[in-house]
Each structure stands twice: as structure tokens, then as C-alpha cells.
Amino acid sequence: QFSSTANSIGAQMIGLWLALAKRRGVAPTSFSVRLQNDVLKEYVARGTHVLPPEPAAELSVDAIEHCVRHLPSWVPISVSGYHMRDAGASREMELGFTLSLAREYLRRTVARGIEPATIAERISWFFSASSEPFHEAAKFRAARELWARLLIEEFGVRDEKALGLRIIAYT
16 A cells, blocks of 8 residues: 655546556556545645646546546545644644535535445545544544534435544644
């Protein structure tokens, strides 16, 4: 498994990995890559965006759709709350912003005809973890509960695997 925390270059990273796999004679389905690919957080937290929000989000969803349809072991997006905290958000704000961005990516992907459970189980989450472990554990539990509730109530997801949360956290 390869993991990238590069920002706003999900589609380009897919192209580079596929070109390298082809050059080396390796099937792209024989390995996995986790892409950050969360372009919308660039507007909220970092100010390092390259494209306007709408085309940036569409490019990100293009990458998600390609992975879902052709690269089943790849994680096409890691929605990043970590950068929200770096920009001064509280843990509650980090959670709210991150969930709302994930909802937007999911909404856009579903509009392209992909089942919500199919994409939900492929999302990973990149959160901040401060030196207050009990507060952070509560945030992670709340994230899991709120995400599952959103998936069930808004998108009709019932698949247990899709309702889970794959979290990566940095301190």
C-alpha cells in the first residue's frame, strides 16, 4: 500500500501511478494507493488552491469515480480535517467541516451513478489528534456516529462496512 498526503493532485497522482505501473509491467490492481484528493479543504483551510472550487471539485470527483470503477483496491479520497485544525479550527469545527466536505464529495459521486455505499466504504479520514486523548477519542467516536447517521438518513446506506470510518490521525 502506498499513501499520499499530497494536496489537490489526486487525478494527476492516478496518472503518474498508472504510468509507472505500465512502465514496470505491474497491474495497477495488484497494489493500492491512498490519495488525499481533498481539494475543497484547500479553500477552507489552506489557501493553496489552483483551480476555482467547481472545476477543482469535479476533477477530484473524476479521480474518485475512476478509482471506484477501475481500481478497486485504491482509496480515492482522504477527507482532511487535519488542515482545519492547523488553520485554527476547534475540534468541533474540524469535525463539522470535514463531514460537510465528505458529504459534498459523496453527493457529487452519487450524482454520477455510483452507489453511495460503494464510495462510502472507500473514503478515508485524516484528522488531527491533539495531546488530549480523551477529547480526541470522543471526536473520533462522534465522527463515526455522525457519518453513519448521515449515510443512513440521507443516502439510505445500510452496509456495515460502508458505515465505518477509516481514520488516519497526526499529532
